[in-house]
Each structure stands twice: as C-alpha cells, then as structure tokens.
Amino acid sequence: MSRYVPNLYNFWIVIFVALGSAACAYSIAVIGSTTGQPSFYRSLGLAMQGEPGYSRTNHLIGAFNGVNSAGAALGAIQSAWLMERYSRKYTIQFGALIQIIGGALCAGSINVGMFLAGRFIVGWAIGILYTAIPVYQSEMSTPATRGFMVSMHGIMIAIGYLLSSWIGFGVYFITANGSDSSFPWRFPISFQIVPAILLLVGSPRLPFSPRWLVQKGRDDHTISNREFDQIRQQTEADLAVKEHTTWYELVRTPGNRKRALIAVFLFWGNQMTGNLVIANYGTIIFASLGMTGYMPLLLLALWIVVSVGGNTICALFLDRFGRRNFMLVGIAGMFAALLGECITQAVSVNNDPNSNIPGKRAAAFFLFLWIAFYSSCQDGTQYVYLAEIYPNYLRGQGTAFGIFNLFIASIVVLVAAPTAFSTIGWRFFIVFIVPTFFYFWIVYFMFPETRLKSLEEIAELFSESVAVHLDEANAEDEKTEGVSMTENVSVSKDGATTKQETV
Template identity: 50%
Template structure:
C-alpha cells in the first residue's frame, strides 16, 4: 500500500478526541488527592487517620474507588451497543456528557450518598470513553500510522494523571494554611469537566468512523471521510484511500453475510467461532493481566508506599506527581517506535522488565522496610519509579490499547473492545479495593503477587498473542485465520479503474 504519513487533519482528529482520555485518567486518579485533603473529611463527616472511627472512613475510601470502577465496567459493556447503533462519535459525545454530570455531582456533594452516586455516574462515562476512543482512533488511522495514532490515547491518559497529581499537590499547600474551605477538594474534582466539555464542544467537527459508515451502507460518506483523513501530497489522486475503502466495504459485506447466517447477536457472534473466541480471550486477559503488573496500585497508592519508606510532609505528593509526569515521554516513545518493533516485542520487554524491577523492589523492602537505612530505602523508591519509567510507559501503557482496539473485525469490534475493557475494570475493582489492606497486612510480600502474575502474563503473550503491526484492520483477520475477501492489491486495482473512469468523465 505504500507508506502513508498521517495528514494534519487526521492527526488533529486523533489528538482532539483524546481529550476524553485525559478526562478519564484524571477522574480515575483524582480521588487519591481528594482523600488527602482534610477539608474533604470535614465536609463528609469522616474521621481522619488516627482518629476514632477511621475504620468507617477506610470502608468509604474503598467504596469511592469501587463504585467508580463498577460504573466504568457497566459503561464499557454498554458502549458496545451504543457504538454500533448510534456511532462511535455519538457514543463519545454522550459519554463525555455523562462523565461531566458525574464530576459535577461529586464536586457539589453535601453528603456521602451524593458523592457515591456521583462517582458511579462518572464511572459510566469513563468506561465508555476508555472503550470507544482507542477504537475510533484505530478506525480512522492508516495501517502504517495506527500504532502512533492510538498511542495518543496513552499519551493523553498520562496527561490526565499528571494534571490530577500536580493540581492536588498545589491544593496541599492551601490545606496547610488551616482554611476551613472545601475548595481544596471540590475544585480538583470539578476540573475534570474541562477536557470533557472541550471535547463535547468541538465534537460536531469530528468525522464519523468510515468503517461505521460502511456498516450503515453510507458508502459515499465513508469514501469522502477516508479521502479527507488519508489524503497526502504523494497520493493526491486518492488511489490509496479509495483502495482502503474497497477493502473495508468488501470485508464488511463478508462479515454481514456471515452474521446473517449465524442468526445470533453480536455478543454471541463474538464467541461463535474459534478465531473470535481467541480474540476475546486475548483482549480480556491482556487488559486484566497488565493491571496485575502492580502499576494500578502504584498509580493510586504511591503516596502510601512512599510514606512507608520514610517520606513525610509534601514529599510523597511531590514525588507522586513527578512519577506520573515521567510516564508522559514514555508514551510518546511508544507511539514513535511501536510500529517499527511491534506490539508483541514491546509487551514482552515491558513485562520481563517489570518482573526484574519488582523482584529487586521486594528484596529491598523485605530487608530494609522499617529500618534506619536511608540509602537502601531511597534505592527502593528509585525501583518503584523504574516500574513506570521505562517499562510501563515506554512499552505497555499505550500498546495495550493499540492491540485490543485493532484485533477484532469491524462488525464485532465494539463488543470485543468492551470485553477487553471489562477485564481492565474487573482488575481495577479487585486491586483498588484490596490494595490498601493488602499492603498494610502483607507489606513487601504483596509484590510477590505482581512478580508471579507478570511472569505468567509474559508467557501468555509469547504463546498466544500474534503480531499485528503494519497490517490494515481488515488484513489482521488473516492473522487469526479468518477469510480476507479483498487484499490491498485488489483494492489498488479497483481504485485505479475508478480513478480512470473519473478522468474519462
């Protein structure tokens, strides 16, 4: 098909829609700063650590994360139907609105029940956006640029975590002044609405996914969108864009024929053949397993870990903010090089690296946690950072979204990605609810779970996850043993014929 550098419009679309990614990660992380603000406990009538009744507070902290993750899981699964019925674009718009409503309810909460309801609503929007945004990015990208384009989801995800960490770090100093204002916890929660509302305001300018348009038999619109997204100076006559359109159309027609013969729902079709079952299993476990590298617990409870390693005052918050900021260049590196080296290679490097780093971390904490050996404890802090940079952010964070968003055929892509995101949020529920208690009870032994699980995950990827780099979304079907109706060469021939007819007319 030739090399196709994404044009400015295509790149702008992918980056702009990732404002939703920033809103999602911000909303997932902001609770970590909220529970660090004394004014929040006062507003909600909760006891702080060390006070009588803190056990009730600890239960509510788990619930704040739990209901948000549960809402996200529901939002992820529900988005599969909405994305096919009403389009990827409309689902993104609706999810951004729901996320904003949830954030507004949380920011304006006057009691715990209202706050929990807001977290649930917020989670519904987060789950839908995290599912549909990388799917949309994959469907509007060229095969050669898809890795870079979908990695923008990871880049902007890091942006959300960073914004949350630094904003809450700033709020710490307002809290230290002894003010009774609830601003230090309400403003950071309300701030989540900004990227979501910006996305919602500019979303009418976004094109529909060309693959969704083909599924709706809106062929002229689909071709026009592909030409606008993928036109370059080297392909001024749209030969490659038209080739891509023919390939998409032929593959969708085959999928539609197969679906008509199966007489089953989209979700059941996801499990109806060995190839689709394999993809669903891969998607679920890639997302589930990656959370058990320990990165989720580190992202949300790093302040607690740093405090256990002897840091106090504003230092845990400052290092936590630096920690998430350091993941930003890693995701950019992934976007630039994942297409060259491949999804499998990056994933395996990341998992093996995390096994090594966490093994050293566990050994350091087992030997020196609670001692006066400051040098060894500082080394343990360094190895906590090495989990995220380089191994998680450079090789795993964006790669997981790229891979899951591209391995399914168009007619069941929304259902397949939703299954993957369900695995993601199931792991979140388990780890975020159990994390504080597990670290408090098991201490360094908790890292043994992540070490063993990451090693098993590397074996799973090596044995069962095929490489997909450099292929169109339709050509990936061949990797999993499905029929490919139109290859690129066939599409090129059709495109050339169509172009000659246009010239004659």
C-alpha cells in the first residue's frame, strides 16, 4: 500500500484555516471570563451575585449563551448550502466576515439588547465556521494523516479557550485595583475579531478543496495522482445515483440513517457530558467551591491549559490508536470524573467557604481530571469523525447536521445551567452522569472504526459500494508500470496537486 504524506504546505493550510476555529472558541468561551468581571455587570446594569435582582442576571447569562447557540445552529444549517454552492473556501471567508461584525457589536454594547444581538451574530458565524473548517481540513488530508490534520481544529479550539481565559484573568486586576473602566470586559470581547481578521486577510491564498472541484467537474485542476483518481471515480458513482442532493438524503438510505443517528448521538452525547457548561460557567463552579477574588479566573485558565495539552495528545495519537478507542476511553474517564465531582461537591459545598477544604480541593481535582479525558479523547475526535463518515456528495449537509445538533444541545444545557447551579447546586451534575453512562454503550455498539481508510472507502462501513479502492488502484498502477512506488501527495499554492514518486 502506498503511503500518502502531506507536505509542509498542506499542514500550514490546515493550521491557518483553523484560525477560524480559535476565533469561534474564543467567542464561545469569552462569556465565561466576562461574567467574572465586576465592570461587565455595572456597564450593562446587571445585579451581581448576592445583590437584589441577581435572579434576572442568571436568566440573562443563560440568554447570552442561548442566543449564541441559536445563531450557531442557524449558521450550521446555512453553511451546508454555502459550501456546496460557493465552495468551502468562500464559506470560510464569509464566516470570518460575520465574526468580525458580531464581535465589534458585542464590544461596543451599551445595553443588554445590543449585547444579545451581537452574540447572535457571532453565533451565526460560529455555526458557519465550525461546519466548514473540519470539512475543508478533511478534504485537504490523506488517509494516514487525516486524524492529525483535522485535530488541528480541536487544538485551535482549545487555544481559543486558552486565550480567552488568560486575557480575562489578566484584565481582572484593572477592576480589582479600583478602576471603574469597562476595559476589563470590552477588550476581551473585542479580541475575538483578531484571529477572524487574520483569517479573512490571508484566506485568498487558500486553495479550493480538491473534492469540491471534482464534484463541480473541474477535475482538470486536481486529478494528477491515484488518490484523486479514486475521488473522481467515487464522485461520478455518487452523482450517478444522486444528481440533486436534498436534506431528505440524510435519512433516505439505511447507511445514511445510521450516519444521522451517529451524528445526533455524537454531539448530544458530548454536550451531555457537561463540556460547555463547565467551560462557560467555570468561574461560577470554582466560586461555589469557596474560591474568591481572582482564584476562579486563575483556576479556569489553568483548566484550559490542560485542554490544550490533551488536544495535542489527541492529534499525535488519534491516527495510531483509532477514533473509536479514543472515544470509549474518554467517555469512561469522564464518567468517573463526573461521579467523583458530584460526590465531593455533595459532601463539601455549603454556605461556609472555610468548611471541608479538602473536599472542595478534591472537587476541583475532578474538574481537572474531567478535562484531561475530554480534551485528549473527545474534543478533536468528534470533528474528525463527523467529517469522515459522510460521502463526498453529502459531506457538507451531513457535517452541518451534526454541528446543528451540537448547538441545539448547547442551548438546552447552557440556558438551564445558571439557574440550575443556583437552585440545585451539585445535583445538576447528575444530569450529566446518567447520559454519559449510556453514551459509552452507544459508541461501543454503534460507532465503526474509520482509521486509515480513505474518505471514499469509509462508505463500506455503512454497507455502501465503493467505486475503486485505493489499494486496488495502487496495485493496478504498479502492475502496469512494473515498479513499486511511494507517493507524496501535496496541494500546490495555485490549488493544483502534485506527486513525487520514488522507485
């Protein structure tokens, strides 16, 4: 079997486009550090914890996340049409532009309504970029390195969270020193447009997705090696059956129904482990453990540092050990961490911040244990897996459907979380423990392994035909040429593909 290895240029393409991933993650996470800034509450006329009217603040904090997720759900669905009609590249550019507009509106907000509108627009951009970026990355990757390449999406998401948490921690001390300036929350909010601007400015030099070009009949720009011969033949076979793809196609065949169920379980399952709740309300959770002053912000920032390390581990080893194995280990670890968190909070959290300090420290430990498993096994893997399981002609709509489920699930958990934490406290973690238990068994019995298969060959896992196998194409070529070759596939700067063969 020939080994396909992307050159350095392909890798930098994947990294550069993931600036959009960092921008999106920063935008999602920034509300977590923002709610730890006293000046934010004063600027928008909101009551702080312990003040009269804080119940309204709780509802609005949930709304800030809810409208963001609602916009993201809309953007995810819209991106399917944009990617097929205008290309993955132009869709990413459009998402970056919307991100800049929404971020600027949030940073300049003078009332709650304006901030809510900005959060919705930012969410719209997030849905577009969260869908288009992993699709583009997967289609620019080879079978042997696809896990690593698409995991850059997860790593840059973690870096976006990291930037948000540490910037929020740094500017906290401006308010802590007695300043009434709104800079401690306006600057972090506005920073989300920086990676989006970099992406938009540099994106004209990005090549188009080879598979999108083939699908549009522009294969003369791309077909120059065996893998792309396979892409062309599989695309022709797909289009012969499906000349016009509709949303109904997502559930029309048994294979596609299985894909749709996997997409639903994948993202609802991950959201019901509590990932966005802990990330977005981390300062509130750490404060409930008796942390005061800057400590909740600092612990949240350190928590995100663990996430970056975990996503890096995922990128390095996902192709070696497989998607399914990573997910099963991650879910089992998260279940244990959630169980430990629930028990330690139950016995240690009360109105006295100085009581049962060891128990509260143990609760903090389990939060860090949880993110270690989630980031190393689940975070990047979910985007790799979703982008892999759909055939070329349905990848845009299938990925959009999965990301849509991600943000619908986010609305459910994020809107409820502030009120739930203030009313039922540690019992809210039970809501995550039970689904996580069932999620493990769903993955065990339902999710096939996709490691080292080309995007075209994965169709066989869903009982569908493959026009030509990459191994067979290579063997036939080697038989015809009478030589054995190793091939490096790369995408050149003008969008064409090249190959280098060694006898």
